[in-house]
Amino acid sequence: MQTTQVAIVGAGPSGLLLGQLLARSGIANVVIEQRSADYVLGRIRAGVLEHTCTDLLEAAGVSARLHAEGLPHDGVCLSFDDRLHRIDLLGLTGKRVTVYGQTEVTRDLMDARRAAALSTVYQADEVRVHDFLDGSAPRVTWVQDGQAHELRADFIAGCDGFHGVCRASVPAEKIALHEKVYPFGWLGVLSDTPPVHEELIYAHHPRGFALCSQRSHTRSRYYVQCSLDDKVENWSDEAFWNELRLRLPAEVAARLVTGASIEKSIAPLRSFVAEPLRFGRLFLVGDAGHIVPPTGAKGLNLAASDVGYLWQALEGFYAGRRGEIDHYSQRALARIWKAERFSWSMTLLLHRFPENGSFGARMQRAELDYLFSSQAAMTALAENYVGLPM
Template sequence: MRTQVVIIGSGPSGLLLGQLLSRAGIDNVILDRVSKEYILNRVRAGVLEEGTVYLLEKVGAGQRLHREGLPHDGFTLAFNGRGHRIDMLNLSGGKRVMVYGQTEVTRDLMDAREATGTITRYEADKVTPREFSGETPYVTYEKDGVTHRIDCDFIAGCDGYHGVSRKSVPRDAIKEFERVYPFGWLGILADVPPVSHELIYANHPRGFALCSMRSERRSRYYVQCPVDDKVEDWSDDRFWDEIRRRLPAEQAEALVTGQSFEKSLAPLRSFVSEPMRFGRLFLAGDAAHIVPPTGAKGLNLAASDVHYLSEALIEYYNEKSQAGLDNYSQKALARVWKAVRFSWWMTTMMHRFPDTGEFGQRIQEAELDYLIHSPAASAALAENYVGLPF
């Protein structure tokens, strides 16, 4: 079998890239080692920048997003027992974000791809990119005990942090940067109305908390906890009691509790691998970088990578120019590192670190106090939160 581009990974980045290429007339095949059902059962965050929304609209996957998504014009920073609203819309010159679950983004992109009849191979075992340093790359995989080969012009690795694409690169050709944080986020999903119509980020001596939502009837809440905690040690009652302690009194009293139907503990890390191109293999999204979820940048960074890569591939096929491909890594990483910086800054400002003590807590509170009282600092926060331009 032959195609122009093989995309490894059918998460949002792989599916979005496939749609952008297909709409430009570029043939592509997507491979994924797991089933479609498994992918749609993964719970992920969903705060979308305007650039991400634009790309979803561009590929015909924005209709349900606009019907069911929740546009947000601001969010609240809570500390010292009080909440302070950041007016993103006015501070950023009219930009906002959209709250819409990543699972729903994935479902919409899958539906859009299936409507075009473009090939996706799920449960493709032992996917391996080969010969990508030369002119004739190809990908092999196993399906139902049979080995298959797809010859192609380019390979796009959109298969996440644990995927095969980055692991296939020779170790001396790649440089990795990492910061592992000494805590995790314990998160729950519950069918209860959100405590606020906008997100609340809370800094508290007991640790960070986040009040978010998936809809007007489904809430997503998080608390900072030790990274070695066990999910089974956190009953619903313990969770609700803990998050109340970390919120201002008004929100704590208004919190509606209920039985959770999903509970998970996620470690936090910042990670970047450089470069993002290796011959005819290109990395995008979590395959190349991870950010802590504090700044809501993970999915949006994947979308900007895909934007740059799709434009480069379209330029190559339409204009016979390699300029975009040659500049892809540098262009993508420039935006990646700015988002990594913002996510690191938000994380260090909002979380309690075990080795900083009362001094560190006071520094955080001083930073937050400056942030809400300085128009310039508030504008910088809003500019980064709504998303830097592609």
């Protein structure tokens, strides 16, 4: 039987970032992950980082490649009526965002954990969490290569995602779940082609939403709104590029460089929050506790701010300020709900909702017209996009 101070379930970016920050504060931790390291690295996810996220990566000592290879963006573009409209993030807020893929963040954190010889268990089967509600010695158990293992800890951090075991282990009467499932998904394509624009483009179009994003100067990530019933097999690369062109302003579509997709997938959209985020000695972090539609670029950033709050709380606990862990859930949820509101409002503004009829379409148009005629409205969007303060 092993012992540690903090058992971290999940080796995605939130679990690895928490482990790195705790280790730099002298707090022992072990990470347990059900999947292989290669599987975790193979997940294609977000790539727009708020300044709060980059600050935490700096505190974790893993920002060198981010600063060398990340792409700072001072603005973001929305398109409608065949025109591009720019939000000057830096001018309106004094802050910018950085484009740097979640896969690269995860790789940097894995490399740092390996270099520091911190304990990580991959391909752990039958992971379970025990005795976290009332006990002073919670446990994590798992099976690996047919052998049972047990880890005792002061605390358990549930960083194991929406489908993970940690939230599922909380008794139903102790947790409230809030959810909205949207009636569409995003068909995404990753390609080794130069981005169509130097900044991200969020496109509102009668045919449906589209997003032009990027991972580097030579790798692009594009999305189009699609039906939940759609299948990736229904979309050839040519069909995808043709549909994307139709949803972009003509001047942008003319510059689009196409190529073979290196990844293609359909992701459903949902808003989800679990309350509270603390259950005795168990804390929910990141996607284990909340999901946002990707329209607001908040998923990874919210997970990072959860990590920041929990790191501060645990650091305080081990420094003798034991009451700080009592405020983790309240502090994290206050920021989560504001990000949920922003992501929900961006989703409603930019996507096609046929069930809302002509009135709903005109309301979207009125909102877009107002947005770009009001400095206050543009500032509010910019403040939320670059990230509210922790």
